[in-house]
Amino acid sequence: MGEDNLNPDLLPGTLYMMILRTLNQEPMHGYAIAKRIRDWSKGDLEVEDGSLYPALNRMLGKGWLKAEWGMTENNRRARFYKLTPAGKKRLEAESSAFNKMIKAIQLVMRTSS
């Protein structure tokens, strides 16, 4: 009923950006992306499977990523994602828009006298 969820795992609208950012460092498979984000955020951000894989597929469709199957160090079958040039451009656009947005929000939220 009146469950008013606070604390979504992620701030909506930032998932693409963070995926792009992890892949900008090096190509990686999905599971590793989620782990990387969790680790870098000290456990505060949790990317759910059900958010991650659909997002990756949408991003493939947009041409920001390429994917190919391979094997992990653990000898496991996994799909490795790599940024395309369009993806790199997108990362820059998204993160600068994000920074601007955050600044604007902080202006609004700043406790004024």
Place this chain on the structure above:
Amino acid sequence: MGEDNLNPDLLPGTLYMMILRTLNQEPMHGYAIAKRIRDWSKGDLEVEDGSLYPALNRMLGKGWLKAEWGMTENNRRARFYKLTPAGKKRLEAESSAFNKMIKAIQLVMRTSS
């Protein structure tokens, strides 16, 4: 076709918080809330009608706001919204969660060596 819009008017998930914040300063009608947010953000954040009024109604339903009809300084009929104690609590919860979230995202986005 492949139009990938950047620049939504608002970062999703932050509208309630900003509405609560403006009303924490003083009771206000909808149109004024939108203007206040636009002004405080120096024009960077634009709250559309079609986002604002449905959001206000949802917030009434959640018990975060109360509303009553009155007249503006301009001699116009308008609906004035006021924070309830639950709304004030919600504002604090949301903004602290937001700050935490932002810090976590910035950890992820920080360009590492």
Place this chain on the structure above:
DNA sequence: GGCTATACATAGTCTTGAAAGGTATTCTCG
């Protein structure tokens, strides 16, 4: 053999922001 961790996937639900359309009133200005 059973357990845990790794790795991927999808169907279904819900929330939410935006677009598009609408009503009505006040004020200004020519």
Place this chain on the structure above:
DNA sequence: CGAGAATACCTTTCAAGACTATGTATAGCC
């Protein structure tokens, strides 16, 4: 007076995206 801009509200419809739940499969370990 008439036109237009600005103020103020509202609703319907749509699309995107994040989450839940569920499922598959395999590797490594005890």
